[in-house]
Amino acid sequence: MSGIVIKNLNVWFDGAEERVNAVKNTNLKIVQGESFGLVGESGSGKSTILRALTGLIPTWSGEMNVTGERLGRHRTRQFYKKVQMVFQDPYAALHPRHSVDQLLSETLRLHGFSNVDRRIEKLLDNVGLGPTFRFRYPHQLSGGQRQRVAIARALAPEPEILLLDEPTSALDVSVQAEILNLLDDLRRAHKLTYLMVSHDLAVVGHMCKRIAVMQMGEIVEIMTIEQMRDLNPQHPYSRHLLESSLGYKRQKEQVPQKP
Amino acid sequence: MTWLEVDNLWVKFPTRNGIFEAVRGISFSLGEERLGIVGESGAGKSMTGRAILQLIRKPGQVSANHISLDGDDLLKMSKQEIRKIRGQRISMVMQDPKFSLNPVMTVGEQMMESYMLLGKKSRSEVRNKVVEALEAVAIRDPSRVFNAYPHELSGGMGQRVMIAMMLIPDPDILIADEPTSALDVSVQMQVLGILDKLVQERGMGLIFISHDLSLVSSFCDRVLIMYAGRIVEVCVADKLHEATHPYTRGLLKSLPRLDTPQERLAVLTRDPEWARAESVSGVK
Ligand SMILES: Nc1ncnc2c1ncn2[C@@H]1O[C@H](COP(=O)(O)OP(=O)(O)OP(=O)(O)O)[C@@H](O)[C@H]1O
Numbered sequence: 443m444s445g446i447v448i449k450n451l452n453v454w455f456d457g458a459e460e461r462v463n464a465v466k467n468t469n470l471k472i473v474q475g476e477s478f479g480l481v482g483e484s485g486s487g488k489s490t491i492l493r494a495l496t497g498l499i500p501t502w503s504g505e506m507n508v509t510g511e512r513l514g515r516h517r518t519r520q521f522y523k524k525v526q527m528v529f530q531d532p533y534a535a536l537h538p539r540h541s542v543d544q545l546l547s548e549t550l551r552l553h554g555f556s557n558v559d560r561r562i563e564k565l566l567d568n569v570g571l572g573p574t575f576r577f578r579y580p581h582q583l584s585g586g587q588r589q590r591v592a593i594a595r596a597l598a599p600e601p602e603i604l605l606l607d608e609p610t611s612a613l614d615v616s617v618q619a620e621i622l623n624l625l626d627d628l629r630r631a632h633k634l635t636y637l638m639v640s641h642d643l644a645v646v647g648h649m650c651k652r653i654a655v656m657q658m659g660e661i662v663e664i665m666t667i668e669q670m671r672d673l674n675p676q677h678p679y680s681r682h683l684l685e686s687s688l689g690y691k692r693q694k695e696q697v698p699q700k701p
Numbered sequence: 702m703t704w705l706e707v708d709n710l711w712v713k714f715p716t717r718n719g720i721f722e723a724v725r726g727i728s729f730s731l732g733e734e735r736l737g738i739v740g741e742s743g744a745g746k747s748m749t750g751r752a753i754l755q756l757i758r759k760p761g762q763v764s765a766n767h768i769s770l771d772g773d774d775l776l777k778m779s780k781q782e783i784r785k786i787r788g789q790r791i792s793m794v795m796q797d798p799k800f801s802l803n804p805v806m807t808v809g810e811q812m813m814e815s816y817m818l819l820g821k822k823s824r825s826e827v828r829n830k831v832v833e834a835l836e837a838v839a840i841r842d843p844s845r846v847f848n849a850y851p852h853e854l855s856g857g858m859g860q861r862v863m864i865a866m867m868l869i870p871d872p873d874i875l876i877a878d879e880p881t882s883a884l885d886v887s888v889q890m891q892v893l894g895i896l897d898k899l900v901q902e903r904g905m906g907l908i909f910i911s912h913d914l915s916l917v918s919s920f921c922d923r924v925l926i927m928y929a930g931r932i933v934e935v936c937v938a939d940k941l942h943e944a945t946h947p948y949t950r951g952l953l954k955s956l957p958r959l960d961t962p963q964e965r966l967a968v969l970t971r972d973p974e975w976a977r978a979e980s981v982s983g984v985k
C-alpha cells in the first residue's frame with residue numbers, strides 16, 4: 443500500500459515583485475510503514491513539500507496522494523486525524539496564550555477522544571516531560587521542551603502518517619535518543635509512515651531506509667542509506683553534503699591565549 | 702582584549718509549585734575563544750545567555766556576585782548603559798530566530814536600521830552593506846531576501862539573517878544560542894567559518910550554545926557541560942570524547958552514528974546525584 447505519492451509537484455509563492463518557485467517538478471513515492479528522509483540545502487523546499495501536503499500552501503500544481511486518496515484544495519478533519527505534522531519552528535506552532543494542557547486537550551477533544559486526562563499524562567510522559575509541565579505556557583518552556591510539546595500534540599490524534607520537520611534539532615542528544623526510539627516503536631507497532639526532514643545525516647541514517655536530497659527546489663537524488671553510509675552518492679551536491687558532514691575543519695590552528 | 706566573567710549566577714522563576722531555579726550558581730569566564738555550552742534540554746543554557754544581557758523576562762529574577770565585562774559590572778549598570786552594551790559590545794543570536802525578527806518589517810529594512818544606528822551613512826551605502834552581509838552567510842538570493850518578510854524565509858534562512866544582523870555592530874562578544882541548528886551541514890560550515898574568522902582575526906569572544914556534540918568538539922576551544930542549572934564538567938573541546946562525568950558520557954553514547962548503525966539508541970538513566978553536586982567552575 444502506498445503511504446504518500448507525489449507526482450509532478452510544483453509549489454510557488456507569488457511575491458510583490460517575483461514568483462518564488464520553491465518546489466519544482468517533484469516526484470516521490472513512500473510506501474506505507476516506511477520512514478523516508480528528506481535532506482538538502484537550507485531553503486531548498488523541504489518544509490514547503492511538507493506544508494503543501496498538510497494544506498497550508500494554496501499555490502501548487504501536480505498530484506499529491508495520501509493513503510491512496512488524492513488530495514484536493516482543502517483538507518478535512520479526518521485528514522488531520524490521519525496526517526499530523528511537527529513544525530520546524532515549535533514556537534510559532536504553539537499558541538502563546540494556551541497552556542500545554544489546553545493545547546493537548548483541545549486536540550484530543552477535536553478528534554473525539556475520551557479519557558483526555560489520562561491521555562495527556564501519557565503523552566507528556568512519552569516525550570519525557572513530567573506532570574509539572576502540564577500547566578505551563580509556551581514562554582515558560584525551553585526550546586527543547588517546546589519542541590517536545592509539539593511532538594506530543596502531533597501524536598495525540600494517533601495519526602497514521604507523520605510529517606516531521608526537524609523534530610529533534612532543538613533536543614539534546616539524550617532526549618533525542620528517547621524521542622527517536624519512541625517514534626521507531628510507534629512506527630513498528632502501528633505501521634506508521636514517516637516523512638522526516640533533518641539536517642543531521644546521522645539521525646536520518648538511523649531512522650530511514652531511503653532519503654531524497656534536495657537543492658534549489660528539486661530532488662537531485664534518491665539514495666539508500668547504504669549508499670549514504672558508504673559516502674557513495676551519484677550527484678555532486680549529495681557528495682558535497684556528505685563530505686561537509688564530517689565535522690568542522692579550522693582554517694588555521696591557533697591556541698587561544700589567556701590575557 | 703575583552704574579558705567576560707560571570708561569578709555565581711542564579712536565575713529563578715516563581716511558579717505555582719514554588720521557586721524554580723533555572724540556573725544555580727554557575728561561574729565561568731570568556732576570553733578570545735570559542736566557548737561551547739552543551740547540556741540537557743532545560744538545563745539553563747539559554748537563560749545563562751539571556752541573563753548576561755539582562756534579557757530575562759519578568760517574573761524571572763537574576764542574581765550574581767558580578768557579571769563583568771572588562772572589569773565593569775553589568776549588574777550595576779543603568780538600563781541605558783545596558784542597552785548600549787547590547788547594541789554595540791555584546792550581541793546575542795536567539796534560539797528562535799524568526800521570533801526575534803520584527804514580523805511586519807522586511808529583512809532589508811531591519812538590517813538597514815541596525816546599520817543606521819551605528820552612525821550616519823548614505824542609504825545606498827548601507828543597502829550594499831546589507832546585501833554583502835546576506836551574501837556572506839550564503840544566502841543564495843540576497844536581493845529577494847532583502848525584500849522578504851520573516852515569514853517568507855525558510856528556517857535556516859531566518860537563522861542566517863539573524864546571525865548576519867547580530868554581526869552588524871561588530872561586537873566584542875557574540876552569544877549564539879543554537880545558531881546553526883536549522884542549517885544544512887554545508888552552509889553550516891560556511892557560517893562557522895565566518896564566526897571562526899571573527900574570533901581568530903578580531904579577537905571576538907564567542908559563546909556557542911549547541912546540542913551538536915561533534916560540532917562543538919571540532920569547532921570550539923572549551924566546552925561547559927550543563928545539567929539541571931549547573932556546570933557538571935568543563936572540557937577541552939577536542940578532548941570531549943574523553944569526558945568523564947556520567948552525564949557527558951551518556952550524551953556521547955546516545956549519539957546516532959552514520960558509520961555504525963544501531964538497532965536502538967542508548968538512553969540515559971539520570972542519577973539524582975548529578976543535580977545535587979556542586980557546580981564546577983568554568984573560569985579559566
Ligand atoms: N510564505 C512564503 N512566501 C515566499 N517565499 C517563501 C514562503 N515560504 C517559503 N518561501 C521560500 O521558499 C523556499 C523554500 O523554503 P523552505 O522553507 O521549503 O526551505 P527548506 O528546505 O525547508 O529550508 P530550511 O532547511 O532552511 O528550513 C525559500 O527560498 C523560501 O524563501
Ligand SMILES: Nc1ncnc2c1ncn2[C@@H]1O[C@H](COP(=O)(O)OP(=O)(O)OP(=O)(O)O)[C@@H](O)[C@H]1O
Binds near residue numbers: 714721742744
Ligand atoms: N517563565 C518561566 N517560568 C518557569 N520556568 C521557566 C520559565 N522560563 C524558563 N523556565 C525553565 O527554565 C529552565 C531553563 O530554561 P532554558 O531555556 O535556559 O533551557 P535550555 O538549557 O536552553 O534548554 P533547551 O536546550 O531545551 O533550549 C527550563 O527548565 C525551563 O522550563
Ligand SMILES: [Mg+2]
Binds near residue numbers: 489855856
Ligand atoms: Mg525548513
Ligand SMILES: [Mg+2]
Binds near residue numbers: 584586747748878
Ligand atoms: Mg535553549
